[in-house]
Amino acid sequence: MKSKKELKEAYRQMSFRMGVFCLRNKKDNRIWIHHSMDLDRAWNSVRLQLQSDRHPNTALQEDWNRLGEENFACEIIEELKDTQDPAVDYKKEVLELYKLCLEELQPYHDKGYHRQKS
Numbered sequence: 001m002k003s004k005k006e007l008k009e010a011y012r013q014m015s016f017r018m019g020v021f022c023l024r025n026k027k028d029n030r031i032w033i034h035h036s037m038d039l040d041r042a043w044n045s046v047r048l049q050l051q052s053d054r055h056p057n058t059a060l061q062e063d064w065n066r067l068g069e070e071n072f073a074c075e076i077i078e079e080l081k082d083t084q085d086p087a088v089d090y091k092k093e094v095l096e097l098y099k100l101c102l103e104e105l106q107p108y109h110d111k112g113y114h115r116q117k118s
Helices: 004-013 039-051 058-067 090-105
Strands: 018-025 031-036 072-080
Touching: 018 039, 018 058, 018 090, 031 039, 031 090, 039 058, 039 072, 072 090
Parallel strands: none
Antiparallel strands: 018 031, 018 072
16 A cells, blocks of 8 residues: 555646636527636536535526526637646646637627626
């Protein structure tokens, strides 16, 4: 059996899918975009927030409550590949990818759940 230290090190060495995903309303195609260093964990977290009626985006939460989970789809928009290059700042790269997706998809007003910054 591995020691606690060995298990922690093994976890640090694991590679997770990172990038940008969206939650799409199947009824009107409005989207909410999010980014993460661990896409699977982020989706589970967002889903739990919505199921618990605790998501910070009130418009998204209201539609989720009204339409139900079955009327939403989680979709990966962009996935960043881990090249194992220690010189790459993956957090920065994921954030830049998120900003590009916001700019390209414009998930505001009737297209999405985000609020445009003035």
